Amino acid sequence: MVSSSSQLLNNQFDYEDQEKISPKQKGGKRLWRKVRYQLTEYHSLPAYLKDNEYILGHYRCEWPMKQILLSIFSIHNETLNVWTHLIGFFLFLSLTVYTATRVPDVMDYYSLQHIAEMLKKAGLPDVHSMLVNCLPSLSNMPNLSKLKDELKASLPYINTTLSSVSGWHILDHLSNCLPERLSHLNQTGDHFLLSLKDNLFNTIAPLPFHPITRWPFYAFLGGAMFCLLASSAAHLLCCHSQRLSYIMLRFDYAGIAALIATSFYPPVYYSFMCNPFFCNLYLTFITILGIATIVFSLSPVFQNPEYRNIRASLFFGMGFSGVAPILHKLILFSDQPEALQTTGYEILMGALYGIGALIYAKRIPERWRPGKFDIAGHSHQLFHILVVAGAYTHYHTGLVYLKWRDLHGC
Template identity: 75%
Template sequence: MANETGWHVVELLYNCLPERFSSGNHTDVCVLQSVKEDVANIIAPLMVRPITRWPFFAFLGGAMFCLLASSTCHLLSCHSERLSYIMLRLDYAGIAALISTSFYPPVYYSFMCDPFFFNLYMGFITILGVATILFSLLPVFQNPEFRSIRASLFFGMGVSGIAPILHKLILFWHHPEALHTTGYEVLMGLLYGIGALVYATRIPERWMPGKFDIAGHSHQLFHILVVAGAYTHYRAGLVYLKWRDLNGC
């Protein structure tokens, strides 16, 4: 009896789905006639075809790995010189992982219906991210003379995301979700870019040596900006998921 009732409810909901999700129009038996179309659009993808979440989870995994590696580095780097070298290289690898996985949600959900550009952008950022992670693990990478190179390398990874974002805007300029996500991505890029600039130039302690040894120095500001950028990108990812859940290709 319970199963029959459950199937009856599903059937009635199916009859109320928007045209994209239903093969026929059965409004005569619809029990949700007064419900607005946008409510049905929320129900429909959950019943029919929710979009895959792995690119979004990959980004969350990269962000958590970055923050965990950084926390571990700050906690254990004072143990010994050898362990400090290992932790610093792990910290740089975490930054590279965060930047590369940040590309996955916008690239996947923007070009999921275009295999050529999907593979092009996803392949490029994956190869670049793996190469940067491997380079980050080299002992020479943490030498002080490579400080500007480190910042430039991470900054260059972020700048490479301009191409798919502009491409997305050209393809979906008439979709408000494309503009919405681009706003988040521009803000994320600014936060990451400012963080890299502060890290490389050692602002503000270079202006007033000794005044920011405990709080307010460049490395702390860098971490705050990175967390803010990651959260901004998280908000963009939620917009992508809702957009593709409701509209598909």
Template identity: 70%
Template sequence: MGGGDNSKDKDSIGLLENDGGGERECCGKQGKGKRLWKKVKYQLVEYHSLPAFLRDNEYILGHYRSEWPMKQVLLSIFTIHNETLNVWTHLIGFFLFLALTIYTAMQVPNVIDLNSLQHLPDFLKNADLHKLQAELLTCLPSMPDLQRLRDEISSWHIKELLYNCLPNNVKDDLANIIAPLVISPITRWPFYAFLGGAMFCLLASSVCHLLSCHSERVSYIMLRLDYAGIAALISTSFYPPVYYSFMCYPFFCNLYMGSITLLGIATILVSLLPVFQTPEFRTTRASLFLGMGLSGAVPILHKLFLFWGEPEVFYTTGYEILMGALYGLGALVYATRIPERWMPGKFDIAGHSHQLFHVLVVAGAYTHYHAGLVYLRWRDLRGC
């Protein structure tokens, strides 16, 4: 019996050993399976595998991130997928405008003072002062109410009359030198409002393209933020041209600025509707934002009517036409999905319409920045 018991014990031990090996093998397979699932789970997928909320452009066939955890979504900013350039084109644009804002705050109010005074000795040396004095004496008696000149020497009107008395051949040079000494810079808040709107739009767009693949709820929130950023950029782009063009005409200034602000708010409210984000409304979205931009033609034409003949007006209008053309071309490319609709799958990573749209938006905003600098210099010198 003892031998039989020993045999049973050995069989039991063998059975336990076999079971242990099977368990270890099973656990090993499970570990490998988890690791493999992890790799597969965070692989890029094709368009037909996407949930409905991520299906926006059927001509981009692959390289999608789909419902990834937030950690992997954030880390994907450094990996290659079909949203990589969408993220970085506007993120780089954000840092560009952040640098421009800092530069404007630190340098633009003082750049004339520092640079112009260096040329004052050369100007005085080369100028025909006797001829200049004769021309000024000829001009000054024709000015109305000379007695008020002493009392209102700091007023914009008197400064403008003095500026207009200068001969054309020396007007710009002398004005650039003496203007900072007698004229306080005009208010900058409309210009900073535009810079803030541009930074908000670019950062919101970049974050939207990075995070929207996480979940349907996050995608819904991010798209609303993106639309709000576009409306903010368009609205605040109106502020510098409208304010600096019509600062001497408060009624028109308030009318135009109020109208574009209300239009921007209305656009944001419309964008909150769930149907607004569906692919079927892609053209409607582009048309709505394009319509906001085209409404700027009214104040531009009004500005040309009021200040026809002044060089700064033509310079700023040229910049604004270029900006509008860049924005309009971007909206057209976005709505028509060119070039990926011509060769589906060929532009999944680089070169598709949304990336081109982003580049054109940054280019248009940068063009508008230069128009703003012309407005500042013009109003600093001219005033009201």
């Protein structure tokens, strides 16, 4: 009982002492909290945060989660690493929405132009100008949704299945739409008109009026967004603790492997969609290789700084394996301009990825002037920018593939 009373009295005196703390002492505590979350230098870091000895300062070290999340808006040596890929994530999110909502309209426009070219070859040399007069939006490319509506109103059978499409239907609707332009055909005799209609049907029938599947393209977009978001999160959160650093770095490497693997899906699928054996062969190979890379990256030893070159070489080799399907595509479609155009994009994409990996592995330019590129311009930031540029290039490659296969099919 005496002990309890004594403890209560001491607690009361401690409380009274705290009340007597001067404003100067309270200011000292606030200053200590600020100092506690100051940036530190490389030599003061724990071993798990020491990755690049050429970046000498501006490190965050084992901060609380709240301070780490708020640090996304402050300046340190990871700020641009976070934002370069976070902005890239929102870029690809926007591209995904655009692809889902606007690309079908764009492909309708190209389909209409292709039909016009086929009709010219079939015996209507002025069909493009006639379609422009019948469909005013054809001359206004940005207004694709209006063009699509007018197309459906004027040529309703174009968007039906091939079983219901006939040259008679199309020519009849063109005749109704442009009676004064096609009325002269009746003066040339029924035999010529019948021959022209048959020619139109034989020209238009092979065209694939239904767009091909988009899942390989969306798989690539999903892989790109996962890679960019995982990378941003890793660079933001890794300084919290050794355990969280280990987890986030695994996500980072998994994201890189996912981006590389899914980048193969559009070119492989759309190049070999008419050759199921090679399509399945290439897709299976790159999927297994991507999973193997992710599993290997889960090993703790994989993160050690001395394995930097091995990490870069592994991902570079994974990307280099795409040479085989590209060469195969060129052999099969050497007469198709789309094959050459997509290959040019793919070479540019590979060059951007390869240069980025080389800069990352060799730590250029900070190795030449240590400490001068701590905030901006060091190798990891340049690597991030080149990754986004390469992925964006590959997005345009995918659009070419979609246009090619939508118009020509197999």
